[in-house]
Amino acid sequence: MTATTSVRPHPNKYLIADMDKCTGCETCSLACSFVKFKEFNPAYACIRILKFEDSGVDAPVVCQQCEEPRCVEACPRNALVVKSDTGILFIDEGACDGCGTCAVACPYGAISTHPLSARKNKTILKCDLCGGDPECVKWCEIKAIEFVDASERERIEKARENLLMVRKRFEIEHHTPLWKYQ
């Protein structure tokens, strides 16, 4: 996936994660849950850390702001939109009815639903880069998550590849979709 021609306006910067640096402290998830809801629970966050305790793997799972987003394709209500000035893909909460199809469609398992959601009208948790100034990055001491320029194509693609692979590993080992891991 090295498309350089975008099918949509793209963000200037991307959130990328290095799973060899990530310590699994989940401070990013706490920061996210706090800025979104003024409450603490990593299950409310748009960035989650996938852990394999036996082998020490800690992989940040977060929206990759795809050029050809499958969530947009899947959404029956066109509730996933790109803001034209920032290029950021986010959820229009007015249009969203919480069906959760986007979560199932995401190839990175990066979209999840708030655990206290009503069954038929879930609150969707998808990273919107905090409008362009991501909170999680500020709290990550070890800089496992970085907010990098769009020109860093190679790093962005490598991070996505790793995330795809770690998702497959999780789903093979636990027979559960990654979007439910929270």
Added chain:
Amino acid sequence: MEGYGKILHVNLTDGRMWVEDTRRYADCIGGRGLNGRLLFSLVKPGVDPLGPDNVLCVSTGPLAGTFAPSGARYNISARSPLTGFFGDSNSGGFWAPELRYAGYDSIVIHGQSPEPVYLSITEERVEIRNAADLWGKDTWETEHLLKDKHKDQRLKVLCIGPAGERLVRFACVINDHARAAGRTGMGAVMGSKKLKAIVVKGKAPVRVARPDQFYKACLRMVDTVRKSRQFELYHMSGVIGHHGREDYDPNGRLLGLIGFNYQTRSVSKSFAEVGGKEWWRTHWTKRKGCAACQMHCSHFYNVRYGPFAGTMNEGIDAEAQCWLHINIGGQSKDLAAYGYNLFNRFGMDSHEMGATIGALMLWYERGIINDAMLRDWKARWLRPKWGDPETILTLIELTARREGIGDLLAEGPYNFAKKIGPDAEYCVLQCKGMTAGGADRRAQKGGLLNHALSTRGADHLRGSPSLEFYGMGADPRIAQDWARYIAEPELFQYATQLTGYKAKPPLVIWQEHLRALSDSFGVCSFNWGNWPNTMVYPDDFAELYSSATGIEATGRDMVQAAERIINLEKAFNVREGATREHDQPPPRWVKEPKTEGIFKGEYCDIDKFNEMLDEYYVRRGWDKTTGLQTRQKLEALKLGDVANELEKMGRLASVKEQAKL
């Protein structure tokens, strides 16, 4: 929950459950402080620690589950089956925040189940479930099985292994695969209640009273920690930060700290091999950390070559490395890594077991035990020479299973020593029946005092002052802090003299308070309780406390809370028969000066020690001679009920004694 949630009581004898508001106990903060308050009220003196009347408290504090740095920890406490005194241990990871997301700050376990069970907790329901298929499994297997059974790979598991099930008196509790509440045998208490595990998953939020203020205060704390000396050391070199690093302290003070061959040697060629630099070169692959912590002191190892290839885990813990290598003449880091994994999986304290091995090796060297005695103990194969790998590994396994000689060792090294005789007892470095750590405190006089006073037994984590290692010319703020918080300014120069006795009592008191607060807030001492390695003060605790709970508090209130916590633990011990005789250093540190190294000749002068002890008691408002508490002090701390009970037992300082103060 906002600030505080609920305390869940469970009686395993009849299955009853009830809750109360944690806020009632806010003046004990939470965590360790809450446990002390609950145990004093709920446990009668003299109960069998492994019987149904012992009570097990598992509590976290009001910062756990938030992004207050290191808001990740819990304390587990009961009457200790190892010592008979206040049993208490602390652990990090991710279990404590999850408990808070389920709406609870604390779980109190009463009674005893007739069959193996585990407790399953969510914010919607609490269940006592059958654990027959888990009993006998090691802690890692247990965690996997429970996550699969509950179909939740994010389930948080706290459990015991075979050692706890078999009531090894120093069995520990393991949570989140790689974290341990190691000391004082809390795993055995859980085992005696046939409680295999407590699993928790919480979907509810933790809220704070003043979010904006809390946010700013936490960011400030993160910055403080990031700039601290503690960070510099532990971020780089893991929890073994002070091992193998001659360069850490230019005065070489730390070289006087480490003990080899059960503290009978002070120099060793192998020491450089066990430092962080070597671990990075050979085994470490990355850094890892507990919830909400930026220190990232827990590194991940993967042993790639040799007989233990494939050994992986977070660690190694510093004490474990002492007791699997440094202190017992060990030669192999790989063996230490493998042994450490065994301790995690068996659920057994690496420290107490390692001290047992060290004691055996020393007894053998000094002729206190011999081959005939080993034969009697069904260990004719044993050759406890320093560093012998077969000795180390076989004894770990046998003790965890209580087989052969392991059944004797499982009683604890000091209890075992008592069966052999006074020469054996003398060799064991212990206070109140719990063994001291791998560090040699003969040179560090404040550390010596702290060990003797520590309410759970010989231990540096309740108040060994780091200031003693700094010397003059350190950060000028330190002298200001001394004058502001600790004692008279003219005493400061003595406080930084490692080998001096002067000014140490107020320094130890200060350190005890910071540690008591850390342990009660649900945060980590590395971040909050180890001044001046981190420059954190009672005012900092007060600000986080107020913005989290909405309860107004000042730094003075925090110091008073810390005093309250210490006094509760002290009273618990007094009730179990502790006297001034139990606040004494290990005899070997008194009678045997160091024979080599830069602190050759240092030892504990018992007269000077007792002068320190007198001063400590007076500064604490206790009787100078007996160390007993006074009604005046206890009532000032709102512990009138404690004073009444101690008075009924004749264990309160008498009015006549009080008049002398």
